[in-house]
Amino acid sequence: MADLTRFGISIDARLLEQFDQLIDSKGYSNRSEAIRDLIRGTLVEQEWGDMTRETVATVTLVYDHHTRDLADKLTEHQHSHHREILSTLHIHLDAHHCLEVVAIKGQANQVKRIADELIGTKGVKHGKLVATTTGQDLG
Template identity: 60%
Template sequence: MSETVRFGISMDENLLASFDKLIEQKGYANRSEAIRDLIRAAQVELDWEEGEKEGVGTVTLVYNHHVRDLSDKLTEHQHAHHDQVVSALHVHLDPHNCLEVLVLRGKCKDIKKMAHELIGVKGVKHGKLVMTTTGEGLH
């Protein structure tokens, strides 16, 4: 692990008060840990924008399984990209609706593409991609 470096930050007192409130709400031990977390989040976001680094994402889908061929289309899409699908969870929410959560791993741009394709399948009621990192390169 590298050496810890101390540095100062100047900011408007109202912005600092808002930041301290955020720190308290999120349960950070101190300002330093909150700032480190913000920097890490910015690094992950940049990796996803660039698209070439390896990332991990979860795609959450809610759909009515009675929609003709929808379940088959989603399954076929997953099989076509089996090298990116790490895991899948299927939950029956009620007699009609299902929740599916997929864990995907690969180049960030490829995960985004697959997620948008799945979310865009006709009959999917709601979908969301949550993007994160493999942890490599984060300190």
């Protein structure tokens, strides 16, 4: 951030008060950092709007590992996309449930399709795609 630009904005007092409360609750040190984060978030959403653009995401899955053949099915899905899947973290939550986090890199449409396949696997109790960016185009 060597080249900073200052600018002013007009904002409703009540909205600013709510924003300041949000800043406090999230632990931002100042308004500028919070606004930069909001801008980056919007730019990442825009990146995902171009479904052919290279993106990065994580898919979080929760499942009962006693469900017949589920772990094998998930592993097979991952092996069939070995070029896009960067890493998998597997955590034993209790005697029955597992949490799996899968890091994926590829075109947004590919990443979304892989995530949908994993989340839609019969026996997965909960799944969520968290879309992010490679960071190459963010300031």
